[in-house]
Amino acid sequence: EKKKIIFSGIQPTGCITLGNYIGALKNWVDLQNDYNCLFSVVDLHSITVRQDSALLRKRCIEFLVQYLACGIDAEKNILFFQSHVPQHAELSWVLSCFTYMGELSRMTQYKDKCAKHADNINAGLFTYPVLMAADILLYQTDLVPVGSDQKQHLEITRDIAMRFNGVYGNVFKIPEGFTPKAGARIMSLQEPTSKMSKSDPNENGFISILDTPDAIVRKIKRAVTDSDNLIKVREGHDGINNLINIYSAITKKEISDIEAEFDGKGYGDFKQSVAEAAVEELRPIRERYNALIKDKAYIEEIYKKGALAAQKLASRTLSKVHRKLGF
Numbered sequence: 060e061k062k063k064i065i066f067s068g069i070q071p072t073g074c075i076t077l078g079n080y081i082g083a084l085k086n087w088v089d090l091q092n093d094y095n096c097l098f099s100v101v102d103l104h105s106i107t108v109r110q111d112s113a114l115l116r117k118r119c120i121e122f123l124v125q126y127l128a129c130g131i132d133a134e135k136n137i138l139f140f141q142s143h144v145p146q147h148a149e150l151s152w153v154l155s156c157f158t159y160m161g162e163l164s165r166m167t168q169y170k171d172k173c174a175k176h177a178d179n180i181n182a183g184l185f186t187y188p189v190l191m192a193a194d195i196l197l198y199q200t201d202l203v204p205v206g207s208d209q210k211q212h213l214e215i216t217r218d219i220a221m222r223f224n225g226v227y228g229n230v231f232k233i234p235e236g237f238t239p240k241a242g243a244r245i246m247s248l249q250e251p252t253s254k255m256s257k258s259d260p261n262e263n264g265f266i267s268i269l270d271t272p273d274a275i276v277r278k279i280k281r282a283v284t285d286s287d288n289l290i291k292v293r294e295g296h297d298g299i300n301n302l303i304n305i306y307s308a309i310t311k312k313e314i315s316d317i318e319a320e321f322d323g324k325g326y327g328d329f330k331q332s333v334a335e336a337a338v339e340e341l342r343p344i345r346e347r348y349n350a351l352i353k354d355k356a357y358i359e360e361i362y363k364k365g366a367l368a369a370q371k372l373a374s375r376t377l378s379k380v381h382r383k384l385g386f
């Protein structure tokens with residue numbers, strides 16, 4: 060039986076956080092054996108916000124190498140930069156003609172981004188979900204791993220695909236989303252009611268997967284909690300809940316086991332354990348990264364091979380779309 064197809068990507072902005080790792084990369088590593096996966100550095104998406112060109116180019120490479128360092132295998136998966144596959148932008152135009160202004164204006168992420176980037180509310184920010192739909196539909200993707208922050212985008216992707224198929228027949232596979240288990244949403248260490256984000260200006264709010272052990276320990280010790288000193292998941296206790304989720308996601312221990320393990324102990328002890336777990340989880344990733352990042356030729360070989368493989372699949376879908384449209 061043919062393996063199912065998975066597409067996922069991360070925008071090359073800021074640095075890859077522990078949230079991206081737990082919510083995306085760690086799951087990708089598990090998925091790569093059972094599915095045909097395309098993992099992209101979605102650089103086209105990143106220019107909805109102004110980027111410095113040299114920095115963007117450097118960051119794209121660094122992100123790809125972090126995928127590898129996390130254990131994503133370049134032989135088993137297609138790893139590529141989105142901008143190297145022009146079909147993403149081409150399909151995006153077609154799909155935008157099958158997307159309503161009303162649907163796009165209901166996207167909560169658009170509203171959030173407008174509030175954050177009031178000085179540059181460009182059309183790309185608005186049509187971002189259409190490009191994301193193209194990313195997914197281009198590869199006849201079966202499954203999309205989505206954090207809870209992306210559910211609305213997958214819904215609109217399905218709606219656009221069904222609308223197009225309704226007119227032209229079965230052109231696109233309708234993708235399903237899945238949110239890999241609990242702990243999928245990691246919150247900021249400083250403002251635990253909002254998600255840990257790589258664009259957080261407060262660097263104590265997030266842990267980069269390349270942070271040194273010292274930095275990881277310091278950030279977890281400074282993580283905002285209340286004064287209850289109880290290691291128990293409870294509504295409204297976002298800070299400690301988040302640390303418990305992080306600990307659970309890394310150690311794969313059940314929440315109830317963690318609560319039992321730390322019964323009678325305080326936040327100090329628990330933070331120490333969370334920090335140790337995070338340090339040990341990220342140590343081999345940082346080491347592999349530092350070794351791999353030096354090998355420019357190897358990295359180039361990977362993304363060039365990935366672009367060719369992705370283009371081949373993408374052009375199949377795009378040719379079909381063009382034929383159906385009468386081009």
Ligand code: ADP
Nearest residue numbers: 069070078079082083206243244245254255257
């Ligand atoms: P960011 O929101 O940090 O800019 P992206 O939007 O590029 O990152 O998301 C890349 C992937 O990482 C997506 O699959 C997203 O669901 C996941 N992700 C991002 N932030 C978190 C988080 N705080 N917790 C869990 N998963 C996250």
Ligand code: NA
Nearest residue numbers: 070168208209
């Ligand atoms: Na995001």
